[in-house]
Amino acid sequence: MxxxxxxxxxxxxxxxxxxxxxxxxxxxxxxxxxxxxxxxxxxxxxxxxxxxxxxxxxxxxxxxxxxxxxxxxxxxxxxxxxxxxxxxxxxxxxxxxxxxxxxxxxxxxxxxxxxxxxxxxxxxxxxxxxxxxxxxxxLAGYRDRSLQQSLISISAGFFQSESIDILPLVHQSLGTRLYGSAGISFAKVLSGRLLLYVSSIFPWDYAAASILAEKLGYQVLTIDGQIPDFQTRQDVMIAPIEKMGEITSYIVKKEGVR
Amino acid sequence: MxxxxxxxxxxxxxxxxxxxxxxxxxxxxxxxxxxxxxxxxxxxxxxxxxxxxxxxxxxxxxxxxxxxxxxxxxxxxxxxxxxxxxxxxxxxxxxxxxxxxxxxxxxxxxxxxxxxxxxxxxxxxxxxxxxxxxxxxxLAGYRDRSLQQSLISISAGFFQSESIDILPLVHQSLGTRLYGSAGISFAKVLSGRLLLYVSSIFPWDYAAASILAEKLGYQVLTIDGQIPDFQTRQDVMIAPIEKMGEITSYIVKKEGVR
Missing domain, CATH: 3.30.540.10 (Fructose-1,6-Bisphosphatase, subunit A, domain 1)
Structure with missing residues (x-):
């Protein structure tokens, strides 16, 4: 290898x-x-x-x-x-x-x-x-810090989503950033500059990050908390494993949506 | 001098x-x-x-x-x-x-x-x-290119504004970026990496950019098209002078707001 x-x-x-x-x-x-x-x-x-x-x-x-x-x-x-x-x-x-x-x-x-x-x-x-x-x-791996003291990145489309309200997560954070590249955004998470990154992306966008993440205390999951399918475009996030529960609690499904 | x-x-x-x-x-x-x-x-x-x-x-x-x-x-x-x-x-x-x-x-x-x-x-x-x-x-100064082929930066607050609908502008562009610093964003406009930047900022945020902009075919104005007051926080934009009319036509006041 x-x-x-x-x-x-x-x-x-x-x-x-x-x-x-x-x-x-x-x-x-x-x-x-x-x-x-x-x-x-x-x-x-x-x-x-x-x-x-x-x-x-x-x-x-x-x-x-x-x-x-x-x-x-x-x-x-x-x-x-x-x-x-x-x-x-x-x-x-x-x-x-x-x-x-x-x-x-x-x-x-x-x-x-x-x-x-x-x-x-x-x-x-x-x-x-x-x-x-x-x-x-x-790289040192994830060191515990609060969402309130951390910058996050969420793709623009989520701010206009009819099925998900992402604003509670945004409002818990220090602020949002948007770099226009999954690779650049994943790199900023892995190096500690962002706490999390959420985007609707394809397997080639998240495959490398998913492998790198595991060694550093992060995980790449769908926003429903599942392992991505590595086949189709999905709503995917990278975040510290120990923060997943807190973070997903702020991603709110809108009423009337399954 | x-x-x-x-x-x-x-x-x-x-x-x-x-x-x-x-x-x-x-x-x-x-x-x-x-x-x-x-x-x-x-x-x-x-x-x-x-x-x-x-x-x-x-x-x-x-x-x-x-x-x-x-x-x-x-x-x-x-x-x-x-x-x-x-x-x-x-x-x-x-x-x-x-x-x-x-x-x-x-x-x-x-x-x-x-x-x-x-x-x-x-x-x-x-x-x-x-x-x-x-x-x-x-720096070469502004060279004509279309909004559709250009990246833009709009501060996160405008996406939740009750008085302004910024989405028509966003949808005319190649995409939005968000860097979390007025200086970094102004620099990306002046170097041609963004076509425009809109934010609610103070005079110390836009003073230097307003001086640099004039030599390069850009202008710093309020989103109402006025010279900023250089005293208070205002909704300010930098954009190419020759594109101001087109750009402001996509910044829509919401109904019921003066």
Whole structure:
């Protein structure tokens, strides 16, 4: 597993270098599900390169990735989960606050995960048998602190939700932040800058974080408190395990909703 | 004015160094208007040092500053506007995404402004007779792009406003972001990473940005399209001058409100 872990680290750095070299070049942008769901040629090129390198070194392994419909079931065999550029809208409009994410599972058991904040050059890595680091610094894990003294991040859509009232949680906290990238937001939780992050996201958005979280006292669950299905888009949160009960008590289902 | 400008740059760097040296020390936190309106001893120490240095070099000058009620009218004489740590909650909970801000006025006319993103080491400076730079790089100024292709930042309170419906503006944009610091948000507008920023803020929050904005094709106005009063807390926005009409057309007054 050490060899595979080192391999993963190498290809993620290569992917980041590829992106950085092309920051000044014109970006080809296409829409996916709607006008704010964007993809660039770099998302696809970076994913293609990662997939090719993985399959060249590990031809038996499988891929679950954001672009191009690669969807091998994560619970079946040796599976790599790839988000080539998480926070594509930030990448396009800001050229910062985006991440490359990579996670590796064996029969559904997370072995390691990577979240790479490309422009800050901060690689969060580890999980499974590996300790969790940001670059060369081992992360300390969750230290108890109150919701009232902590910043949180909740995706904008929850403020207009017809089924959930998120405001009681917001009002218990020190304040909300919104960074526009799951990877950047998960990294801020894992490094202690946010207490929790809630968003409606896909498995490639939360796979790496779910593996990293376990080593640091955090957990990735649906807002109903279930293990995510690792197949579909779900309302997912990361929070300290020991704070889950308190936090979910402030996420209120609206009346008339099952 | 060049000498005063260079002096200001020197004292802001000194203030940042003072903060950085104390990041690992215990922080004394007090509340101001409520449980999320915090101040630390560093806010006050940094302000004290800036005030002392200014008055030592320019004994006739006056001060308008966030802490300790220093409120010389900005329109009267030679006035320095100081926000020693903008984004205090970020400073406390994240140790990043906070700014030192300094602005200098003569009889109400902005002469220069500084926004220093301390942890990224990015100093936005200029205005008045000075071109606007981020560190050594001259900023290009606003380049036309559509709201639909741009990220925007709107303070959380506007989503719960009883007098204003901000959602039409949000829905016209590529997405919203929330950084928890006026200085950081203004800097992202001035550097082209956000198209606009709306918040309910005080003169020390927007003074520097208002001076920098004019040189780059932006303007700081109230959301009613007025020049801010530079005295009280107001709903203030920064946006490209040529986009003001379009943007304000999407900020809708709710029925029954004058």
């Amino acid at each position: 050490e060899i595979k872990f080192a391999f993963a680290k190498t290809i993620i750095y290569e992917a980041a270098a590829y992106i950085r070299e092309r920051l000044d070049e014109p970006i080809v942008i296409a829409t996916k599900s709607g006008p704010t769901d964007l993809v660039t040629q770099l998302d696809e090129e970076v994913q293609d390169q990662l997939v090719q390198k993985i399959l060249a070194s590990y031809p038996e392994d499988k891929i679950f990735a954001e672009e191009k419909g690669l969807r091998h079931p994560i619970f079946d065999g040796q599976v790599w989960v790839i988000d080539p550029i998480d926070g594509t809208n930030n990448f396009i409009a800001q050229q910062t606050d985006f991440a490359i994410m990579l996670a590796y599972f064996e029969n559904g058991v997370g072995q390691f995960g990577f979240i790479y904040d490309v422009m800050r050059d901060e690689l969060y890595h580890g999980g499974g048998q590996f300790d969790v680091y940001c670059n060369e610094q081992k | 060049e000498i005063k400008f260079a002096f200001a740059k020197t004292i802001i760097y000194e203030a940042a160094a003072y903060i950085r040296e104390r990041l690992d020390e215990p922080i004394v936190i007090a509340t101001k208007s409520g449980p999320t309106d915090l101040v630390t001893q560093l806010d006050e120490e940094v302000q004290d040092q800036l005030v002392q240095k200014i008055l030592a070099s320019y004994p006739e000058d006056k001060i308008f500053a966030e802490e300790k009620g220093l409120r010389h009218p900005i329109f009267d004489g030679q006035v320095w506007v100081i926000d020693p740590i903008d984004g205090t909650n970020n400073f406390i909970a994240q140790q990043t995404d906070f700014a030192i801000m300094l602005a200098y006025f003569e009889n109400g006319v902005g002469q220069f402004g500084f926004i220093y993103d301390v942890m990224r080491d990015e100093l936005y400076h200029g205005g008045g007779q000075f071109d606007v730079y981020c560190n050594e790089q001259k």
